[in-house]
Amino acid sequence: MASFETFLPPNNSVQIKNSGIMGYDVPEGVDIRGRYDPEFSKILTRDALQFVADLQREFRNHIKYALECRKEAKIRYNNGGLPGFDPTTKNIREREWVCAPVPQAVADRRVEITGPVERKMVIDALNSGAKVFMADIEDSLSPSWENLMRGYINLRDAVNGTISFHDQARNIVYKLNDQTAKLFVRPRGWHLPEAHIFIDGEPATGCLVDFGLYFFHNYANFRKTQGQGFGPFFYLPKMEHYREAKIWNNVFERAEKWAGIERGSIRATVLIETLPAVFQMNEILYELRDHSVGLNCGRWDYMFSYLKTFQAHPDRLLPDRVQVGMAQHFMRSYSDLVIHTCHKRGVHAMGGMAAHIPIKDDLKANEAALEFVRKDKLREVRAGHDGTWVAHPGLIPTCMEVFNNSMANDPNQIHSMKRQDASVLSEEDLLQKPIGVRTMEGFRLNTRVGIQYLANWLTGLGCVPLYNFLEDAAVAEISRVQIWQWLKYEAELDGDVRGVKVNLELFGRVVEEEMARIEREVGTEKFMKGMYKEACRLFIKQCTAPVLDDFMTLDAYNYIVIHHPIGSSRL
Numbered sequence: 001m002a003s004f005e006t007f008l009p010p011n012n013s014v015q016i017k018n019s020g021i022m023g024y025d026v027p028e029g030v031d032i033r034g035r036y037d038p039e040f041s042k043i044l045t046r047d048a049l050q051f052v053a054d055l056q057r058e059f060r061n062h063i064k065y066a067l068e069c070r071k072e073a074k075i076r077y078n079n080g081g082l083p084g085f086d087p088t089t090k091n092i093r094e095r096e097w098v099c100a101p102v103p104q105a106v107a108d109r110r111v112e113i114t115g116p117v118e119r120k121m122v123i124d125a126l127n128s129g130a131k132v133f134m135a136d137i138e139d140s141l142s143p144s145w146e147n148l149m150r151g152y153i154n155l156r157d158a159v160n161g162t163i164s165f166h167d168q169a170r171n172i173v174y175k176l177n178d179q180t181a182k183l184f185v186r187p188r189g190w191h192l193p194e195a196h197i198f199i200d201g202e203p204a205t206g207c208l209v210d211f212g213l214y215f216f217h218n219y220a221n222f223r224k225t226q227g228q229g230f231g232p233f234f235y236l237p238k239m240e241h242y243r244e245a246k247i248w249n250n251v252f253e254r255a256e257k258w259a260g261i262e263r264g265s266i267r268a269t270v271l272i273e274t275l276p277a278v279f280q281m282n283e284i285l286y287e288l289r290d291h292s293v294g295l296n297c298g299r300w301d302y303m304f305s306y307l308k309t310f311q312a313h314p315d316r317l318l319p320d321r322v323q324v325g326m327a328q329h330f331m332r333s334y335s336d337l338v339i340h341t342c343h344k345r346g347v348h349a350m351g352g353m354a355a356h357i358p359i360k361d362d363l364k365a366n367e368a369a370l371e372f373v374r375k376d377k378l379r380e381v382r383a384g385h386d387g388t389w390v391a392h393p394g395l396i397p398t399c400m401e402v403f404n405n406s407m408a409n410d411p412n413q414i415h416s417m418k419r420q421d422a423s424v425l426s427e428e429d430l431l432q433k434p435i436g437v438r439t440m441e442g443f444r445l446n447t448r449v450g451i452q453y454l455a456n457w458l459t460g461l462g463c464v465p466l467y468n469f470l471e472d473a474a475v476a477e478i479s480r481v482q483i484w485q486w487l488k489y490e491a492e493l494d495g496d497v498r499g500v501k502v503n504l505e506l507f508g509r510v511v512e513e514e515m516a517r518i519e520r521e522v523g524t525e526k527f528m529k530g531m532y533k534e535a536c537r538l539f540i541k542q543c544t545a546p547v548l549d550d551f552m553t554l555d556a557y558n559y560i561v562i563h564h565p566i567g568s569s570r571l
């Protein structure tokens with residue numbers, strides 16, 4: 001029997017809605033497989049989709065090549081190789097050059113708030129008093145069709161200044177203040193497809209969809225109202241090589257040319273959050289030198305990348321993740337080198353995210369959490385960072401005070417904190433083995449948090465408060481890879497269970513016990529209605545896979561792709 005798809009016109013998506021046939025007006029070669037919604041169709045216009053399709057066609061082979069190169073690098077590391085400085089780009093590291101001057105609109109970035117592109121949170125973040133809001137389509141967003149499309153609408157309304165939200169339950173109307181944070185947008189990483197938009201028969205590249213739709217609808221307004229003639233502004237995640245920065249640079253130039261705006265209008269901060277990238281910071285800035293506003297220490301993904309890069313190096317097993325803080329030599333060296341490199345090249349060196357969030361029901365614990373964050377930010381500003389990240393508005397006053405006290409009226413420390421001492425940091429410093437122990441509690445925490453995070457992600461929530469910490473995709477990935485690695489090398493635990501080896505039997509028992517604990521904590525009704533069992537199966541599969549998957553979210557993505565009107569479909 002012919003399938004329903006047989007009856008659809010080629011290269012076009014048709015939706016059955018009520019009794020009429022409705023669909024997106026798409027250019028040739030573009031097929032929208034996500035749910036039709038008249039609101040979404042204002043974002044997915046024919047011209048906007050043409051812009052995205054043009055980007056996809058121009059850059060798809062470059063992206064495929066870059067992802068192939070990642071695989072080759074992985075083979076080298078799995079065969080015992082270590083990442084390091086590239087001798088062929090020594091002249092870029094050693095020569096004197098600087099990036100284009102920082103635009104006035106973003107000279108002062110001392111506190112930046114981050115959060116998913118959810119409507120109320122976008123308004124709260126823009127009103128929060130932070131200098132910048134990084135609207136996140138990445139670590140803190142589960143990339144379902146609904147989340148993405150509503151996110152693009154929210155961003156458009158935010159840039160237009162018309163965004164509002166009526167919280168019916170509390171009867172509160174949210175609107176923008178007169179003064180708002182400057183907006184940066186973080187698209188997905190290069191590896192993630194957008195399976196609801198097909199271009200020439202293939203899923204589109206997720207970040208080109210994010211960038212393309214946001215840029216197309218907002219560049220003109222943004223430059224007028226937010227960027228003082230510059231913009232839009234972006235954060236770029238998870239790059240592993242400067243060739244990936246070069247693709248972004250070309251995408252920016254292509255977009256600027258299309259829009260008829262000056263080269264160098266678009267600006268981006270690159271997250272240094274993979275181990276290979278720490279050895280290529282100069283090269284990454286060099287590729288983006290007309291479009292750069294700095295680098296940032298994405299410390300959580302950095303830890304994930306450390307684990308992944310050394311997946312086949314049993315001599316480099318990390319201790320419990322809570323012990324891998326910024327005081328570890330390799331982490332401190334990474335932050336110091338980010339500062340030195342950025343300031344040498346005339347751009348911002350942004351700090352990272354402390355995972356603590358305010359604790360509402362325990363005053364003492366809340367004070368301790370705030371004190372931890374305060375110390376972390378003090379370390380950053382004294383080291384020379386120009387600004388930092390917070391995940392929650394409740395942390396802004398503390399962080400603002402720390403940066404105000406150190407930087408006073410200076411917008412940043414680019415010219416005052418050169419950190420010449422960090423210029424001698426070596427491969428050994430950046431790769432020094434961390435100190436600490438592996439415990440049963442660390443093993444349990446990874447299991448419990450990994451499963452709970454995934455259960456939330458599968459139901460559309462990409463950032464979750466768990467045990468007074470923010471948990472997002474980066475932390476879940478750390479949990480997964482750490483368990484995978486401890487299982488593979490039968491890591492010995494320390495503490496109360498000194499000498500016990502991690503193996504499948506132990507993991508099975510821990511999963512059972514932690515699932516029972518999760519059920520107790522969230523309540524049986526929520527547990528049964530939620531996706532905890534699916535999350536558990538997926539997490540076990542990922543942790544016990546013979547070959548480590550590069551990204552758990554790629555596997556999990558199959559569960560949230562919903563093709564319309566035929567039903568859910570796997571990539």
Ligand SMILES: CC(=O)SCCNC(=O)CCNC(=O)[C@H](O)C(C)(C)COP(=O)(O)OP(=O)(O)OC[C@H]1O[C@@H](n2cnc3c(N)ncnc32)[C@H](O)[C@@H]1OP(=O)(O)O
Pocket residue numbers: 113114115116120121122124125136139140300301353357358390391392393463464465469470471472474475
């Ligand atoms: C590794 C990385 O990539 S880090 C960057 C990615 N991660 C993030 O950006 C995390 C963003 N933070 C969050 O998502 C949230 O703070 C969470 C999930 C951790 C906690 O959220 P909640 O449990 O809702 O916090 P809580 O109830 O204390 O919120 C109080 C208020 O602050 C708002 N709020 C909390 N965090 C944020 C935020 N990041 N941006 C804007 N508003 C926020 C809430 O919406 C709520 O608003 P309301 O009073 O108007 O209703």
Ligand SMILES: O=CC(=O)O
Pocket residue numbers: 139271273297298299300301302352353474
């Ligand atoms: O994106 C930030 C990180 O720490 O990861």
Ligand SMILES: [Mg+2]
Pocket residue numbers: 139237271273298300301474
């Ligand atoms: Mg990250």
